[in-house]
Amino acid sequence: MRAFLFECKKLLKKKTTFVSISLSILSVIGLYLFNYSVVEKINKGNIAFYEINLERFNNFVNDSKEEKENAIEAGNTAKAEEMDLMIKRYQESSTNYENLKKSYEKESWKTLYEEDMKNLQIFINDPNGSSIGIEEQLISNFTIRATYEEIKILKENNSKPFIQNTIHDNFLPTIYDNFTGSSLEQWELITKRYGREGFSFLVQLIQMLYIPAVVLIGCFIFGNTISSESTKKRRGINFYKVLPYSNLKIFVAKYLSGYVFLLLFSLLMLAIPLVCSLFTNGLGSLKNPILVYEGSKPNIFGNTLNPIDDQFHFIDYQEYFWKILLFVFLFSFFMYSIYFLLSLFIKNPNITLILLGAITFIGLNISSSEFNPFIYTDIHKIITREIATLTFNPGVSYSTGLKLYLIIGLILSFIGYFKFYFNKEIT
């Protein structure tokens, strides 16, 4: 315990630790503020879009009124009646748009959810699967169903949604859509989601591989407790070797202190966006839904997804974040054990970091086998079972990933200890 506390003290007193943590915090704050400004811009853009549409409807109404008067003057009763209907329709649309805009401005999400559900309900039971699309390409029935259910949950919980580039029909993008060309661009534009509240922003970050990035930086800062003291210029490790301490105690103290600090650093980095949100839009609701795919059964077409029959369910943020916390605990242990072992061979932390980053990247892309631990790096896609569904491999699961991390992490830690114990020439 003494050695562990001494190691912690050393880590805390290092200037490089302080500088690295401060820079990391500032970066995340910067990221939050950037996202915040983007969200504000999108909000204004959405409102402006509706104002333009409202103006267009008003112009249509005025034009129709003029045409109606001309028709009356010309004695064209049929045309006048047609214009009358048009005016009514434009006025209805205008009122509807006005209401939507006002609801959006006032954040009366319930009104917007009801409107969306009303629109989507029409397409859910479409016998053709779907008849709503972008340009010529249709949105899958799965996506429409998932979007409907998501909105339903949001409405039930009175929760705030992600911000998208539209005020209503905020589709939930799923793996069941295969848009191409300009349709894909437009689909991506309208379904790109921005978290406005703290929890939503965190979910957004996690989808962008935020956790692996944080853990890599953390390993770089805290994973050199032995290697940084075993160089020609710094031989701090020899300080311990002439004290009444066993090698095992020295190793455990150094290994654990680095890991504990890495864990605290990772948790801190997860907390920063939440803290930032307290000063702006608040934390949001933990009841917000996250889509989980239930996979696809093999069908006559082989391994193809079935957007009509395939099922899904939602978990709430609370469950999602508990899973994320456990993941952080074991994923950081796994990554740290690799970094630590590498650092016993390579004294330069920059090279070790690059090497670990490269190994992770290659591992992430090389195989979709459930025994490839790096496939679990994108934890969002693991929790939502996106990878399992896409690869038709139910073995790729959250629990498999955690077990792998624990087993491999322990094996690598033992190898690290043996390397430390037997190869004393490193000193």
Next chain:
Amino acid sequence: MSILTIKNLSKSYKKQKILDDISLTIDSPGIWALVGPNGVGKTTFLNVLTNILPADSGSVELVGKPNRDFRIFREVSYLQDNTVLFEYLTGYDHLKYVCDVNKINKARIKEVADYVGMTNYLKKVVGNYSLGMKQHLLLAMAIINKPKLLFLDEPLNGLDPSSAILMRKILIELAENGTTIILSSHNLSEIDRVTKQILFLKDKKIIQINTANYETVYYYLALSHSEKGKLILSENGFLVNEESGKLKIQLKDRSLSNVISILQNHQINIYDIEKEITGSEKLYEELFEL
């Protein structure tokens, strides 16, 4: 029980043999100096003795226990070079940790800091220490547990004259109080001032020699008329050299009073007399064929 027992110790580094079948026993308190040219393996020898580096073959026992037993460091200390210090910690942090590990009362920190003269900068970070200050801290760390056996690797490195005198005084005191000290050093004149027992590391072996038989006594004299004095003493058969404005005289079988009376007869005043005994230097020259 012997303090240090080495049996058939061998060590190679990068396929080159550094220590070859060394056996040695030391069973009494005192100071032993480890001497050898640069790169001969003095630090490696000390590192192998303290099990920082593993031996290829042979065995080492310190204070009656195998050197693999980490508990020996309750009674054994090793002053290494200053690369073992943590630049971002204070001297106090280092000493407190050594105290904690050895279960020594914290009051000992102040006692040792006073003893080695580092009280003023005890709570400053080591990164701001000079070379000499670091040596003081290393010494304090090495003696805080009152060791029975103390290894010192180049303890006089970076020390100013007053610190070197203090270090010498401390080592002699420790030896007088029962500590066995093995120190490596390049400074042969300093070695001669603290011990006559030398461990020469030559051709991968240890040669243990007592330099008492090889001693030469020199006197440094500061005179009112240096040139005249040099001439007169040379005429009287003394070996005389001039060093830093002083006359260096080797007496051989004649006495100092003889020198004084000759100079007084020629009305030359003596302002200062300094004595130097050298033994290891002559031996070193012979052993390493310089």
